[in-house]
Amino acid sequence: MGRITLSARVGREAMPQCQFTVTVNGGSPATPTEEILEESQYTLPDASARIDIRADPFDPVRYGTTEARLEIDASGSVRAVLLPENCHLTVLPPAPGPRVIMVVHVTPLRDATEQARTSLERTGADYPGAPPPGDMSFRIPPVALPPTAYSPLPETTGTTFVASPAVGDRAIQVESRTVTPNGELVVLSLPGIEAPRLVAVHWPDAVPRGPGAPPAPFLVLFGPTTADQVPDGLFTNALDRHDPGTGDTYPWGWDYQFFGLLRPLRYMGDPLLDDPLPKGLPYQVHASGRNVVLVLPLPRVAAQPCGEIASFAEAAVLEEYLEEIQAFMFRRAGNFAFGSIGRLAMGSFGSGHALLSCFLARAANQTHPLFLDTLQEVYLFDPHADEAGATDDALAHATAWAARGPAGAKTVRLYTQNDPAKLGPLLARLGVTAGVPPFHAETADGRKSLTSLPPAAWQSLARRLEGRVSYADSGQVHEAIPALMVTDALRRSGF
Structure with a gap:
């Protein structure tokens, strides 16, 4: 027997x-x-x-x-x-x-990709649109929903990407490209923790995960805080409720699924000429030529920014779940190894800098190996639009992190539309020298940099390319920076 x-x-x-x-x-x-x-x-x-x-x-x-x-x-x-x-x-x-x-x-992870896809259905109680309480035009995206498949991502043709270098000849440099971000995109559920309850993961085909694969490199990006978008009418609609007792839509409400996940993951038109709100993050990763796993947590509306990501503000928890994500995706390729992840970068755009700062400023994280050693790069994409003083708060946390561990080994990059005349404190904190705007300035070792992208440069670029977006206000510029410059940050990275 x-x-x-x-x-x-x-x-x-x-x-x-x-x-x-x-x-x-x-x-x-x-x-x-x-x-x-x-x-x-x-x-x-x-x-x-x-x-x-x-x-x-x-x-x-x-x-x-x-x-x-x-x-x-x-x-x-x-x-x-x-x-x-x-x-x-x-x-x-x-x-x-x-x-x-x-x-x-x-594993504490579940594959929730199909539920995420069907939660984008534009009918029934999950879609806050019929009958519309007020103007719901901003919830009518230029794409068919739900998508027939969450993964693989569709090819984007003749789309504007930032060139290399991103700034030259006193202008923002772009190029038209056709990009197919080959890889697997999944939405994973994290039951048992308050937030984030979902993360989107894009694993490029070029990052090995079969038997014998080395530790994978990761990029964790935080989008704008959800509470910051409530005044704009997002995450509030009475029809979009899954819990009648609390009115809580998180995480399966349509707004969370569309504005929190799908729109950052895709382009819906040209990101410069048509619509800079979608960020096309996997497309930007692919265009950078760097092979890195993208992780996009889904925050929830909370009274304080740190409550939006709760557990992911803790280095020990973030490390646990990144290792679990790696193991989960390894197993899909027949690899049952479990171990530490590779090089880690973290970034944020808009008010999402507050979420990143929850991690960087947390006292308990300061001696954790993920904070000191694994995390090697931090990117800030227009943290506070045109508010130089508020941008400095976010940069202060990033530069304080960079000063811990081996001297000169860590990377900090800031992309900002701040008035070039007011950049002095930011340049001083990074140790770089201003140029003629728009400009890119970096330290001699290239590890710390500030890329100045003022509205006038965007307006000139849009006029030259005859785009539909004028970039006449700081809000449009604020959206365009993370829609294009993730590519530049990764090109300059150590991945």
Whole structure:
């Protein structure tokens, strides 16, 4: 007779608190023949049989339940009929019967991509549009919804991207390109924590994840705070409610799914000439020529900025979930390794600088290895529009972080439309010298830089290319900077 050995792992550790239930041909639960530490062993029948396996971890809300099914044929061969991606199965054929080893990799992540896609349906209670309470025109996007597929992302043709260099001859330099961000885009649910409850992950095909893959590089980007957008009418509509008791739409409300996830991930027209609100982040990553995994957390409306990302403001929690994301995506490629991630960059645009500052300024993070060593680059995309004093607050947190750990090893980049005449304190903090606007100024080692992108430069560019966006106000410029300059930051990166 053969035997089956079952065990569970969470992260790097064995999970002895996982309860296994094994049934043969739908009968009563089998009794393990032996339990040694985290392993449970069962006897396999000699004849043809169906083996159903259920793994219940100690915290089912956070980790869920895993079910698998094996079949044994008359010859004693074992095959998997149902084997989830988080199960690693090994079948060894020693006499007198097969030996089966199954390891369940317990994870706090769930694939929520399809639910995210269908939450973009523009009908029913999930869509705040019919009947419209007031002007809902801003909720009518120029794309068909829901998309037929969340992944792969569609090709964008003849689209404006920032050139290399981004600034030259006293002008912003751009080029027209056709880009297909080859890779897998998933939305992952993080049950058991307050926020973020969802993250979007784009894993480029060029980042290895099969057996033997090295630690993956990551870029974590925070978009604008959701509370900052409530005055504009976002995240507030009474029809967009999933919890009648609180009116909370998070995270499946249409506004969260469209404005918080889909729009930052895609372009919906040309980002310079037609509409700078969508950010096309995976497209910008691809155009940069750097192979890095993009992680976009979905904040929630909260009284204070740090409440919008809650757990992700903690270095220990962020490290745990980035490692889990890496392991989750590795397993999809048949790689069951679990370990540390590679080089990390973090960035923010608009009021999202407050979310990044929650992480950079948190006292408990200052001695954590993720903060000191893994995180190597910080990007700020127009943190406070044309408010130089407020921009300096965000930059102060970034430069204080850069001063910790090995001297001169970390990168800080600021992209700003601030009045060039008021850039003195920002330039001094970075240790760079102003040029004639628009300009890019950096330290001798290239690790700290300020790119000045004033409205006049955008207006000149839009007129020359005959774009529909005038860039006559700071708000339009504020949107264009992260819609184009993520590419430049990554081109200059150490990835």
